[in-house]
Amino acid sequence: MTIKHYLPGIMMKDSNETNDLQKAGLKATLPRLKILKFLESTDIRHLSAEDVYKSMLDSGDEVGLATIYRVLTQFESAGLVTRHHFEGGHSVFELNEGKHHDHIVCVKCGKVEEFYDETIEERQHVIADKNGFNITDHALTIYGICSDCK
Amino acid sequence: MTIKHYLPGIMMKDSNETNDLQKAGLKATLPRLKILKFLESTDIRHLSAEDVYKSMLDSGDEVGLATIYRVLTQFESAGLVTRHHFEGGHSVFELNEGKHHDHIVCVKCGKVEEFYDETIEERQHVIADKNGFNITDHALTIYGICSDCK
DNA sequence: TGTCCAAATGCGAAATATTCTCATTCTTAT
DNA sequence: ATAAGAATGAGAATATTTCGCATTTGGACA
CATH class of the missing domain: 1.10.10.10 (Winged helix-like DNA-binding domain superfamily/Winged helix DNA-binding domain)
Incomplete structure (x- = not known):
């Protein structure tokens, strides 16, 4: 169309x-x-x-x-x-x-929120370098209980 | 026994x-x-x-x-x-x-290395607080190409 | 130490999630 | 419009994980 x-x-x-x-x-x-x-x-x-x-x-x-x-x-x-x-x-x-972001997931209700943290991004590159890796991707997921489920 | x-x-x-x-x-x-x-x-x-x-x-x-x-x-x-x-x-x-650690995985050969980064740990708690979550767990995996596979 | 009951196990069936096969149908370059 | 190759659909096949149930086992207590 x-x-x-x-x-x-x-x-x-x-x-x-x-x-x-x-x-x-x-x-x-x-x-x-x-x-x-x-x-x-x-x-x-x-x-x-x-x-x-x-x-x-x-x-x-x-x-x-x-x-x-x-x-x-x-x-x-x-x-x-x-x-x-x-x-x-x-x-x-x-x-x-x-933009890229990571996730924080509620283990009770499954709700997913997105976040981006520059500090964490930077540290990952430092860590990859230290281990001799070229980063292609990463997955950070924080699991927890959201405010609704507490 | x-x-x-x-x-x-x-x-x-x-x-x-x-x-x-x-x-x-x-x-x-x-x-x-x-x-x-x-x-x-x-x-x-x-x-x-x-x-x-x-x-x-x-x-x-x-x-x-x-x-x-x-x-x-x-x-x-x-x-x-x-x-x-x-x-x-x-x-x-x-x-x-x-102790707790996270992982960096080679996407070519599957090799897994462990790492621990205090800064990343701290930031995660800040992020969880900001989103009203109580962290129960987290999973951070960095994917990349290891030095052997480059 | 022997007995008993609830819990745990084994095995095959079932459920889930994903990939594969291959005949048929599209897409696109000509 | 046509042909060649790529993509799709449908269902079979695979892979992973869970479930149901008959049988066995662990351990509390007599």
């Missing part, structure tokens, strides 16, 4: 999503576009593959579960989403928007 | 492991003793339930896989081991000895 005809004089691409996919080296297939648009439109930040599958089904966009898994993994490789391994054994995915 | 008869004058308990289990509120059953002894004797720090199962089989101590899972979970609750969710989707367990 293009809107270029409604904005004469401005040369628009078919959609931001198509473009984002192509920049990521991924063909702009319908399932991928739908999944990306879904991730951008939902206000739930952390979703399992199953969550994505069911939510999309509910809104009438059926995409096979295997494809959801494949596409989310591709999005992860492309840097479009981040995969987290919170407690529970299954992966959850988060659309990468804005 | 007790050794108290060989140390006259010293009142020894049946074994450290039996004692550790009882202090943890767990009956000193044979499978639990074997698993605990195995964890204490191996020099591999991070093991999956399957790893524990197979290694014990190899050394002639067969314990059902379901029991391994149950016992490791109980040990976790009792604070004897820590469960980690490194990349790969399955849990690995680590015997708690010495």
